[in-house]
Amino acid sequence: RRVDFDLSAAVAAAYVPAGAVLLDGSDYFTKTFASAGNRKTWTYSVWVKRTKLSSVMIFSLGAEQPVSGVHFAADFRDENTINWYTEYNGSAFDRLITTPSYRDPTAWMNIVLVQDTTQGTAADRNDIYVNGTKVTAFSTEDYPAEDIESEVNNNQAHTLFSYLAG
Secondary structure (H helix, E strand, O other), X not given: OOOOOOOOHHHHHHOOOOOOOOOOOOOOEXXXXXXXXXXXXXXXXXXXXXXXXXXXXXXXXXXXXXOOOEEEEEEEOOOOOEEEEEEEOXXXXXXXXXXXXXXXXXXXXXXXXXXXXXXXXXXXXXXXEEOOEEOOOEEEEEOOOOOOOOOOOOOOXXXXXXXXXX
16 A cells, blocks of 8 residues: 655754755865876765755766866756766767666665776676666666776866756
8 A cells, every 4th residue: 555645844854864965956066186087997876865856966976067078977867767878069978767766855875876888798887776776777778888988087077966957
């Protein structure tokens, strides 16, 4: 039997782990590396608690003003699915969109993105894990080329947890 309920904002706000940061959409973090690191093989892990559903929320690294014309991002789509993509001058050249949706505003989620473009099999180059479980169902699967360097770990601004217009 399904039971629907609303968790009041006061109750939801009362449970905030020590060290957690609540961002309202106008705040975000940036980091610019002094020099480029490994851009073919990397892992990114983040804990998120969605407070707004059906909004496009960046929860991973993204270069807002890329030097090379390449933009990397991961966000929640309007369908509450996870969308991980890289664009070159506005056109996506690799993208994973999960089939499962993630819409519980009361739950913390651990999301892990893994990229290893040195892998010979295309489907082994990008992986998404949610709460320790590898996501295997995607509505869109376009993988990066072998040995391509992403913008992650490049020596340019990386933006964390910003909202995009649109």
